[in-house]
Amino acid sequence: MIQLAEFSLTKVKQLKSTKIWKKISLLFPFSCLFIVFGFLLLIANVVKPNSVFIVEKNLVLGFDELLPPPKPYPVNKGAAVLPELTAKSVVIQDIDSSVILYQREPDLRLFPASTTKMMTGLVAYEAYPLNEILTVGEIKMDGNRINLVFGEQITVENLLYGLLVGSGNDAAEVLGANYPGGMSAFILAMNKKAVDLKLTNTNFTNPIGLDEVNHYSSALDLARLAGYLTNNQVLAKIVSTPEITITDVSGAIKHTLKNTNELTGKVDGVKGVKTGWTKNAGECLVTFVEKDGRKIIISLLGSGNRFGETQKLIDWVFNNFEWKVIVPSSYR
Structure with a gap:
């Protein structure tokens, strides 16, 4: 087991010294930004401006859930x-x-x-x-x-x-x-x-x-x-x-x-x-x-x-x- 761990650590050190690792290190922050931007774009398309929503605590599962807009009622x-x-x-x-x-x-x-x-x-x-x-x-x-x-x-x-x-x-x-x-x-x-x-x-x-x-x-x-x-x-x-x-x-x-x-x-x-x-x-x-x-x-x-x-x-x-x-x- 000790020899296996030493072998894995050696492989990681060797990978860090390669050009591939340097490319991964450079691309990682951009990948994170891309994911965040994609999520925000999805929210913008699903939740339209001027929509009325209600957030209610789900008592069974213990988290907030988004309810559909309430219907207009005659007054x-x-x-x-x-x-x-x-x-x-x-x-x-x-x-x-x-x-x-x-x-x-x-x-x-x-x-x-x-x-x-x-x-x-x-x-x-x-x-x-x-x-x-x-x-x-x-x-x-x-x-x-x-x-x-x-x-x-x-x-x-x-x-x-x-x-x-x-x-x-x-x-x-x-x-x-x-x-x-x-x-x-x-x-x-x-x-x-x-x-x-x-x-x-x-x-x-x-x-x-x-x-x-x-x-x-x-x-x-x-x-x-x-x-x-x-x-x-x-x-x-x-x-x-x-x-x-x-x-x-x-x-x-x-x-x-x-x-x-x-x-x-x-x-x-x-x-x-x-x-x-x-x-x-x-x-x-x-x-x-x-x-x-x-x-x-x-x-x-x-x-x-x-x-x-x-x-x-x-x-x-x-x-x-x-x-x-x-x-x-x-x-x-």
């Missing part, structure tokens, strides 16, 4: 008076923060009418490819139709436009009837999705929104459903379409559709989502608004003036709230 300035409303149940929700801006009887179980079709469209979208062709059978359900023809062959995508833009009961029936297991299996899938989305005051017995004892939802549940639906790019595009003409696969049969949400394409920021009306439900409207970089959902059930009240609520929100980054005092 009520109290600048505008809430408009008078006839709606039995109302929810206004900021999508990005999930903050409820206003609510009236948010969990009240009411007939949702054709706002039901948001769930019908969501289940159909997840069950079928958009280009799948379905055949129109005998239409048994009454109510609003887009006038599908018996035997007509039409894509799922066009049926979704008929369902969510034109509010066609016949489109809903075709999507449900062609589902594996038939209409009853489709309704089970609707209720399973409601459970998955934690819609605790919702139950469906049909894909259309016909008034039935065990067919109900709430303004809060429908706001959550609309938020989930509009997060899907395909469905968000469909519900935001003011008007469109769809055809069967041959192009011979045409259906001209106009969005039943009259605010879509007319009121700044309105991008869908779904209307509803029956004698028992009254006027129902769930609306997605994207304006000034903010996204909100307004859900009204049992209204006497759904379009007028929704428009007033849009103005109230954007006159009354400002969005601020709020850093908890414990993190400052």
Whole structure:
């Protein structure tokens, strides 16, 4: 062992006397500077100027960790008076923060009418490819139709436009009837999705929104459903379409559709989502608004003036709230 150590020491002394060692000695400080410069460059690209970060002590691992920037939260300035409303149940929700801006009887179980079709469209979208062709059978359900023809062959995508833009009961029936297991299996899938989305005051017995004892939802549940639906790019595009003409696969049969949400394409920021009306439900409207970089959902059930009240609520929100980054005092 002593001889091995003496041998290693001798080799080191010999290396120090060589030109290679002198080159290493000269390059070492520059190598260190290069590494430090590279690290600083990396930090400059990752941590951008004007970004807001919070450093929190990790209690498990015992070191500071960098948290993502906090989201802006809506703050009520109290600048505008809430408009008078006839709606039995109302929810206004900021999508990005999930903050409820206003609510009236948010969990009240009411007939949702054709706002039901948001769930019908969501289940159909997840069950079928958009280009799948379905055949129109005998239409048994009454109510609003887009006038599908018996035997007509039409894509799922066009049926979704008929369902969510034109509010066609016949489109809903075709999507449900062609589902594996038939209409009853489709309704089970609707209720399973409601459970998955934690819609605790919702139950469906049909894909259309016909008034039935065990067919109900709430303004809060429908706001959550609309938020989930509009997060899907395909469905968000469909519900935001003011008007469109769809055809069967041959192009011979045409259906001209106009969005039943009259605010879509007319009121700044309105991008869908779904209307509803029956004698028992009254006027129902769930609306997605994207304006000034903010996204909100307004859900009204049992209204006497759904379009007028929704428009007033849009103005109230954007006159009354400002969005601020709020850093908890414990993190400052």
